[in-house]
Amino acid sequence: MLQKITLPKASVLTSPNPVSLACTLRGDGETNLATVSRWTYLSYNPPMIAYAMAKTSYSGERVRADGRVVLTVPGEEIAAAVMSCGSTTGRNTDKAKKFGIRLEELPGCPIRIPAKSRVAIVCRLADFYEAGDHYLYICNAEEVYGDADLRALFAWDGDHRRNGKRQIDGRLPHPSL
């Protein structure tokens, strides 16, 4: 029977959710990495995606200043580092260095991305909107890369704020979901 629930609880019921890393250019030219599960495809023609980040995030500040972001779907072997990138701000920390994430270059792109990414979407910010305590970033996807041999990460416990029960790994969704 349907019961009244909260939106975070709904995000648990709709798990697993995709997990990505928003890669932006830090002020010093290095790459900042932030974990983002609130992202979606918007349009295939032209190719567009969107993601939401807390107003306070350093990544948001950087994409609003620079207009560029690469959204990657990390492979499961860097799951622990992806969790660390989701609980530390890059404002005064080089997360790639601190968490031992090897970065690699994409052709013609100043933002480096984690090696072992299953997908990388090179984006240009088109617009952003206030959405409660987040901003919604609308982006044009300029280039898209994929490696089907790597397993993607999923967030299994819904909303990322639920303490103690966060879990991300490469399990595939149950067929009955």
Ligand SMILES: Cc1cc2nc3c(=O)[nH]c(=O)nc-3n(C[C@H](O)[C@H](O)[C@H](O)COP(=O)(O)O)c2cc1C
């Ligand atoms: C699995 C997971 C998913 C997350 N998804 C989001 C998200 O969609 N939007 C968001 O604003 N923060 C999300 N976070 C939290 C941010 O990654 C976190 O606030 C990070 O410290 C921001 O880094 P920054 O200040 O360098 O941008 C998530 C964290 C985890 C662990």
